[in-house]
Amino acid sequence: MDLDDIWRDVRRYVRTGVGRMPQERKSPEKPTHAARRSPVAAISLLPSSPSASKGFPFSQSCKLVCFSPPPERRSISCVCIPKMAPATTALQEMSNDGAFRRTASTFRNFISRDPSAEFPAAAGRYHLYISYACPWASRCYAFLKLKGLEDAIGVTVTKPKWERTREGEEHFGWVFPSSEDEEPGAQPDPINGAKSIRELYELAVPGYSGKCSVPVLWDKVKRTIVNNESSDIVQMFNSEFVEFAKHSNCDLIPAHLKGKIDEVNSFIYDSINNGVYRCGFAKQQKPYDEAVEELFNALDKCEEILSTQRYLCGHVLTESDIRLFATLIRFDEVYVVHFKCNRRNLREYHNLFNYTKDIYQSTGIADTVNMYHIKKHYYCSHPSINPFGIIPVGPGLDYTTPHDRDKFRSH
Numbered sequence: 001m002d003l004d005d006i007w008r009d010v011r012r013y014v015r016t017g018v019g020r021m022p023q024e025r026k027s028p029e030k031p032t033h034a035a036r037r038s039p040v041a042a043i044s045l046l047p048s049s050p051s052a053s054k055g056f057p058f059s060q061s062c063k064l065v066c067f068s069p070p071p072e073r074r075s076i077s078c079v080c081i082p083k084m085a086p087a088t089t090a091l092q093e094m095s096n097d098g099a100f101r102r103t104a105s106t107f108r109n110f111i112s113r114d115p116s117a118e119f120p121a122a123a124g125r126y127h128l129y130i131s132y133a134c135p136w137a138s139r140c141y142a143f144l145k146l147k148g149l150e151d152a153i154g155v156t157v158t159k160p161k162w163e164r165t166r167e168g169e170e171h172f173g174w175v176f177p178s179s180e181d182e183e184p185g186a187q188p189d190p191i192n193g194a195k196s197i198r199e200l201y202e203l204a205v206p207g208y209s210g211k212c213s214v215p216v217l218w219d220k221v222k223r224t225i226v227n228n229e230s231s232d233i234v235q236m237f238n239s240e241f242v243e244f245a246k247h248s249n250c251d252l253i254p255a256h257l258k259g260k261i262d263e264v265n266s267f268i269y270d271s272i273n274n275g276v277y278r279c280g281f282a283k284q285q286k287p288y289d290e291a292v293e294e295l296f297n298a299l300d301k302c303e304e305i306l307s308t309q310r311y312l313c314g315h316v317l318t319e320s321d322i323r324l325f326a327t328l329i330r331f332d333e334v335y336v337v338h339f340k341c342n343r344r345n346l347r348e349y350h351n352l353f354n355y356t357k358d359i360y361q362s363t364g365i366a367d368t369v370n371m372y373h374i375k376k377h378y379y380c381s382h383p384s385i386n387p388f389g390i391i392p393v394g395p396g397l398d399y400t401t402p403h404d405r406d407k408f409r410s411h
């Protein structure tokens with residue numbers, strides 16, 4: 001391997017996150033003994049510099065020097081490159097082995113029904129920003145609907161297709177339409193007048209350079225993001241807003257099922273909810289093969305569970321069902337094609353397909369599903385997967401047709 005080979009590897013690593021730095025040293029100015037024997041790329045971390053990392057999959061800058069051993073004793077001049085940092089979109093959340101690795105959410109405050117809490121529950125104070133396309137955001141909206149919180153918590157929907165969030169910058173993400181008519185189903189931001197979800201993150205944290213995801217739960221009083229993690233948001237909607245809920249008796253996380261719900265959630269998260277993304281965003285065959293195997297094994301398991309009971313945790317609808325539904329409703333229309341989850345269609349699973357219809361037909365849920373937004377987002381926002389942004393015509397399933405899940409009512 002000569003210096004040019006190393007340089008090529010380094011450039012590839014920086015550009016795609018795939019591969020390995022040949023060797024890393026903390027003090028590039030003083031090459032070590034090993035460095036003198038074989039060519040190395042030595043890096044040192046510089047203070048994080050968002051501007052230096054623009055357009056790269058990493059956001060921390062590095063100083064990089066490549067040395068070659070005697071007799072050549074050549075070195076390639078130092079450059080600043082970004083390395084190893086939070087991604088700014090899901091398409092960049094990639095490990096060296098080509099597998100998709102979702103980064104953790106960053107805002108994790110909790111709203112409490114305790115009036116003295118930092119974020120006390122109140123009607124009209126909090127606002128939920130979502131995209132219909134996003135399964136994580138949709139589960140929050142589903143909770144809001146099932147609990148009947150529409151009058152207490154406002155909702156704004158972004159445009160489905162990711163757009164450039166700032167002139168002259170590389171970042172693509174969720175944006176709001178400029179008028180109610182621009183994109184049916186999406187609205188301008190009525191609270192902050194933001195042009196994009198990114199602007200909300202920047203309002204909350206000036207200079208923010210991480211991922212700008214939905215859902216966003218916004219506090220109008222403190223003018224900040226309370227929480228951007230759907231699994232937290234659904235818990236708050238379930239238990240902390242009871243006073244303001246039209247359907248206060250609806251408990252999607254009942255105490256006696258909590259253990260079971262957690263167990264099912266963790267199983268379906270890895271293999272199904274995030275599993276479809278692991279299939280779709282994989283950049284190498286092996287992680288894709290593994291993700292597909294896990295996904296369909298898990299679907300088979302759910303199919304079996306649903307052959308003896310109406311819902312995943314028994315005979316009542318719970319959080320686990322809302323989580324699974326958010327993935328299943330997108331399955332045949334998007335994941336089978338776009339994410340290559342095509343071992344089987346959902347509609348070939350008798351129980352899962354009827355179960356999906358059953359939940360779709362539960363009060364309020366159909367309002368949380370906008371298939372036009374869902375398809376437009378996935379097929380048009382990931383040019384590395386679908387470069388021409390063509391939206392496939394089918395299959396156009398009708399989830400309003402009769403299902404057979406009532407058979408479990410008498411049990």
Ligand SMILES: N[C@@H](CCC(=O)N[C@@H](CS)C(=O)NCC(=O)O)C(=O)O
Pocket residue numbers: 088089090091104105133134135136137172173211212213214215228229230231
């Ligand atoms: N852990 C988060 C994940 C949310 C998430 O990944 N949202 C995606 C849409 S499906 C997003 O907004 N991505 C923005 C981006 O990747 O730039 C949650 O469950 O709330």
